[in-house]
Amino acid sequence: MSEKSQQAQSVLANLKAVLPDLESVYKDIHSHPELSMQEKRTAGIAAERLRATGYEVTTGVGNTGVVGVLRNGDGPTIMLRADMDALPVREATGLPYASMVTAEQNGKPVPVMHACGHDMHVTWLIGAATLFAKTRNAWRGTLMPVFQPAEETGAGAQAMIDDGLFKRFHKPSAILGQHVMVGSSGDIGTRSGVITSAGDSFEIRMFGRGAHGSMPQASIDPVVMAAATVLRLQTIVSREVAPTDAAVVTVGSLQAGTKENVIPDEAVIKLNVRTFNEDVRKRVLAAIERIVNAEAEASGAPKKPEITPLDRYPLVKNDPEATKRAIDAFRSYFPAERVKETKPTTASEDFGSFGTEWQVPSVFWFVGGTDPETYAKAKKTGTIADIPTNHNPRFAPVIHPTLEAGVEAMVVASQAWLSP
Numbered sequence: 001m002s003e004k005s006q007q008a009q010s011v012l013a014n015l016k017a018v019l020p021d022l023e024s025v026y027k028d029i030h031s032h033p034e035l036s037m038q039e040k041r042t043a044g045i046a047a048e049r050l051r052a053t054g055y056e057v058t059t060g061v062g063n064t065g066v067v068g069v070l071r072n073g074d075g076p077t078i079m080l081r082a083d084m085d086a087l088p089v090r091e092a093t094g095l096p097y098a099s100m101v102t103a104e105q106n107g108k109p110v111p112v113m114h115a116c117g118h119d120m121h122v123t124w125l126i127g128a129a130t131l132f133a134k135t136r137n138a139w140r141g142t143l144m145p146v147f148q149p150a151e152e153t154g155a156g157a158q159a160m161i162d163d164g165l166f167k168r169f170h171k172p173s174a175i176l177g178q179h180v181m182v183g184s185s186g187d188i189g190t191r192s193g194v195i196t197s198a199g200d201s202f203e204i205r206m207f208g209r210g211a212h213g214s215m216p217q218a219s220i221d222p223v224v225m226a227a228a229t230v231l232r233l234q235t236i237v238s239r240e241v242a243p244t245d246a247a248v249v250t251v252g253s254l255q256a257g258t259k260e261n262v263i264p265d266e267a268v269i270k271l272n273v274r275t276f277n278e279d280v281r282k283r284v285l286a287a288i289e290r291i292v293n294a295e296a297e298a299s300g301a302p303k304k305p306e307i308t309p310l311d312r313y314p315l316v317k318n319d320p321e322a323t324k325r326a327i328d329a330f331r332s333y334f335p336a337e338r339v340k341e342t343k344p345t346t347a348s349e350d351f352g353s354f355g356t357e358w359q360v361p362s363v364f365w366f367v368g369g370t371d372p373e374t375y376a377k378a379k380k381t382g383t384i385a386d387i388p389t390n391h392n393p394r395f396a397p398v399i400h401p402t403l404e405a406g407v408e409a410m411v412v413a414s415q416a417w418l419s420p
């Protein structure tokens with residue numbers, strides 16, 4: 001065992017003792033999920049926990065964001081990030097601590113669920129921050145835990161940056177973040193370079209001319225226009241993107257009309273794009289615009305469609321040197337089979353904004369949250385796709401060993417910088 005790994009061990013010596021408390025924090029946050037930019041209660045818990053263990057705490061950064069600072073002698077500053085928000089999803093896990101919460105979104109009540117596991121991320125970071133505060137003789141430097149709002153809308157990291165994160169706090173030497181995903185519980189997966197895709201979402205409003213359903217000749221039917229557009233959009237990935245490149249174009253919402261015998265005036269398409277490099281991204285976005293306009297014209301639309309960007313996520317690129325440092329630390333602590341090299345995933349994250357805009361090397365990794373037996377069985381039978389993924393109403397990470405693995409990973413990776 002390396003010296004750094006021994007230092008990590010001594011920080012983690014208290015993990016077992018704090019685990020029951022962390023488990024209750026996790027269940028509490030899980031059953032009280034909050035939508036993006038409404039994370040007041042969650043932020044309050046994070047702030048209170050940090051204060052109790054001696055961190056200087058700044059709240060309200062970028063609306064509900066929380067930044068802790070713990071100075072512990074000379075050494076690098078390491079920023080550790082967790083996102084706090086939940087999703088407008090009705091929980092169907094059947095867990096005893098399942099969410100029954102509803103909240104208001106755009107003036108309407110919606111069910112809310114931690115369907116992306118950000119409750120786990122908050123708990124991991126509380127755990128790691130607590131353990132570091134308890135064992136100050138095992139490390140040197142400054143720890144900066146950051147609890148970020150609104151990852152799910154792509155607005156949270158930017159809101160913290162716009163609120164002066166880079167001016168109000170010391171520039172770190174590295175930024176670390178982690179996400180729970182489908183995978184054998186406790187396994188760590190990461191890679192050097194691009195790890196999550198760029199994400200772009202758009203709302204497209206297509207205009208026709210309404211008429212009685214029995215008189216199509218008097219209409220310009222936006223339902224047919226939108227249907228043709230949706231089908232043609234499928235050819236972007238199959239016909240315009242090289243087989244060696246990757247992209248996703250998903251139409252997640254298509255809405256038009258109110259009644260079977262009324263041809264409506266317009267149709268609204270909402271779509272989402274994922275890409276792994278800027279050239280492919282530009283090409284896909286240009287193709288969408290071209291197809292949408294051409295289909296409107298083919299239908300004889302009275303005016304051009306309106307294309308409105310909804311949200312945008314940057315590529316998350318792991319710095320090669322910092323990633324190697326983190327992986328070496330993981331390998332010297334975890335059993336070899338638990339540290340895996342992953343492929344880039346088509347999920348997107350705004351974690352990348354911190355490192356890119358602050359010009360600080362950052363590392364992001366995944367922690368498996370699926371019951372190991374279930375996962376092994378699914379792998380054997382080729383049914384991994386049947387395991388509920390993030391954002392599914394049945395997404396339910398097993399608490400153990402997912403909870404301890406995320407705390408361990410955060411401590412072990414941080415120690416790769418903070419060890420004296």
Ligand SMILES: [Zn+2]
Binds near residue numbers: 116391
């Ligand atoms: Zn998510």
Ligand SMILES: [Zn+2]
Binds near residue numbers: 179
């Ligand atoms: Zn997420």
